[in-house]
Amino acid sequence: MRAKKIHISAILFFLCICFLWGCGKQQPAAKNKLYVGITYYDQSDTFLSQLNTCLREQFDQLENDDLEITIAVRDAAGSQRTQDDQVEELIDAGCNILFVNLVDRTDPSEIIDIAKENNVPIVFFNREPVAEDMMRWDELYYVGADAKQSGTMQGEMAVDAILANKRIDRNRDGIIQYVVLEGEPGHQDAIIRTESAVNTLKNNGIQLEKLGYGIANWNRAQAQNRMMQIIGQHQNEIELVLANNDDMALGAMDAYKKLNYTESALPVFFGIDGTDVGLQAVADSELTGTIYNDKEGQSAAMVKLAVALISGKGLEEIEFQNDRYIYLPYSKVTIDNVDDFMDRKKQ
Ligand code: BGC
Numbered sequence: 001m002r003a004k005k006i007h008i009s010a011i012l013f014f015l016c017i018c019f020l021w022g023c024g025k026q027q028p029a030a031k032n033k034l035y036v037g038i039t040y041y042d043q044s045d046t047f048l049s050q051l052n053t054c055l056r057e058q059f060d061q062l063e064n065d066d067l068e069i070t071i072a073v074r075d076a077a078g079s080q081r082t083q084d085d086q087v088e089e090l091i092d093a094g095c096n097i098l099f100v101n102l103v104d105r106t107d108p109s110e111i112i113d114i115a116k117e118n119n120v121p122i123v124f125f126n127r128e129p130v131a132e133d134m135m136r137w138d139e140l141y142y143v144g145a146d147a148k149q150s151g152t153m154q155g156e157m158a159v160d161a162i163l164a165n166k167r168i169d170r171n172r173d174g175i176i177q178y179v180v181l182e183g184e185p186g187h188q189d190a191i192i193r194t195e196s197a198v199n200t201l202k203n204n205g206i207q208l209e210k211l212g213y214g215i216a217n218w219n220r221a222q223a224q225n226r227m228m229q230i231i232g233q234h235q236n237e238i239e240l241v242l243a244n245n246d247d248m249a250l251g252a253m254d255a256y257k258k259l260n261y262t263e264s265a266l267p268v269f270f271g272i273d274g275t276d277v278g279l280q281a282v283a284d285s286e287l288t289g290t291i292y293n294d295k296e297g298q299s300a301a302m303v304k305l306a307v308a309l310i311s312g313k314g315l316e317e318i319e320f321q322n323d324r325y326i327y328l329p330y331s332k333v334t335i336d337n338v339d340d341f342m343d344r345k346k347q
Contacts, residue, residue, distance in 0.1 A: 006260050028273050032066055033070075034097065035069075035072070036095065036099060037072050037095035039099070040073070040076060041083070042103075044075075046220075046275050047247075050295055051278070054295050055299040080104045084111060085210055091118050096255055097310060099167060099306075100123070102188075103127075105188065108279065119139070122140050123306065124145060125186070134325075147330075150189070151192060151197040156200055158289075159204040159290070168268055171239075174207060177237050177238055178211065178242060179234075180194050180214075180243075181242070181243040181251070182216065182248075183216075184217045189245075194213075214226030217250045219247060224252070227241075231261075239268070240267050240270075240283050241267050245271060246274070247277075273290060274290050279333065282335060294328040
C-alpha cells in the first residue's frame with residue numbers, strides 16, 4: 001500500500017514538472033508582454049477621445065515579434081466608484097500596467113492600494129493626482145502638461161490680438177469687457193488656466209472688466225447654455241471670451257450663432273487644446289487662437305514609459321521632473337501656423 005502511494009506521488013510530481021515546463025515554453029516571457037488597462041474619466045470628452053486614438057495608433061506601430069500588446073479600455077463615465085471597480089477588474093484580467101485618467105483627482109487611494117498590492121505600476125494622465133498621493137508608492141507616474149503655461153500662452157495670444165486690432169475694443173472705452181468659461185472645479189487645468197491668462201493680460205497693461213463667468217465642465221453644450229445666459233445679461237458688450245478649452249470656446253460661439261448675432265457684434269474667442277474641431281475653427285477664423293495640448297507627445301511618453309517599465313529597459317533615457325512626472329510643452333496656434341498642427345494628424 002505504502003509503495004503504491006509513493007508510486008502515485010512520484011507520478012504526480014513528474015506530471016507537475018511537465019506541466020510547469022510546458023507552460024514556461026508556451027507563454028512568452030512576461031517582459032515581452034504588455035497588457036495595458038486604460039480607464040478614462042469620461043470617454044465622451046473630446047480631447048481625451050482624440051488622445052485615445054493617438055495611444056492606439058502608437059501601440060499599433062510598436063507591436064513586433066518581441067512585444068505582444070493587449071489593450072483594454074474602460075469608460076468610468078464620471079463615477080470614481082466605477083473606476084475603482086474597473087481597475088480591480090483590469091488587474092484581475094491580468095493587466096501588467098495601468099493608464100489611469102482619474103475621475104476625482106483627489107481620490108485615487110483605492111486604485112493605488114490595489115495596484116500596489118498586485119505590483120502593477122500606474123501611469124496617471126491628464127488629471128493630476130495631488131502630490132501626497134503620488135508619494136504613496138514609487139511605481140506611480142504622471143504624464144500631462146503644465147496648466148500655467150497654457151493659461152499664460154492664451155493670455156499672451158489675447159494681448160497680441162488686442163494690440164494688433166483696435167476694433168476688438170468695440171466700444172472704444174480702453175477697457176476689454178470679458179467673459180471666462182471654466183472647466184470642472186477642482187481640475188488642475190481649470191482655475192490655473194484662468195488665473196494665468198487673466199494675469200498675463202493685466203501684466204501686459206490691458207485693462208479688463210469681467211462681465212461674467214461660467215463653469216461649463218469642459219462641455220460644449222453646457223458652455224452654450226451658460227453663454228446664452230451671459231449674453232442675455234450683457235447683449236453685445238462682450239469683447240473677449242477666454243475658455244479653458246476649445247469645446248467651451250466653440251459652445252460660446254454656438255450661443256452667438258443661435259441668437260443670430262452679426263459678425264460685427266461678436267467678441268474674439270480663445271480656446272485651449274487644438275482638438276480637430278478647435279483647429280478647424282482657427283483655420284476658419286472663428287477662433288482667434290488656441291493652445292495646442294500635445295496629445296501626440298503625451299501618448300508617446302505614456303507608451304515609452306509603459307514599455308520601459310515592463311521591459312526594465314530604457315527608463316534611464318526618460319526625462320522626468322521630480323522623479324516621476326513628465327510634462328509636455330504647449331504651443332500657440334493661430335491662423336498663421338494652424339496648418340502645421342492640422343498636418344500632424346495626417347503624418
Ligand atoms: C483638456 C480638456 C479636457 C480635460 C479633461 C484638459 O486638459 O484641456 O479639454 O476636457 O483635460 O480632463
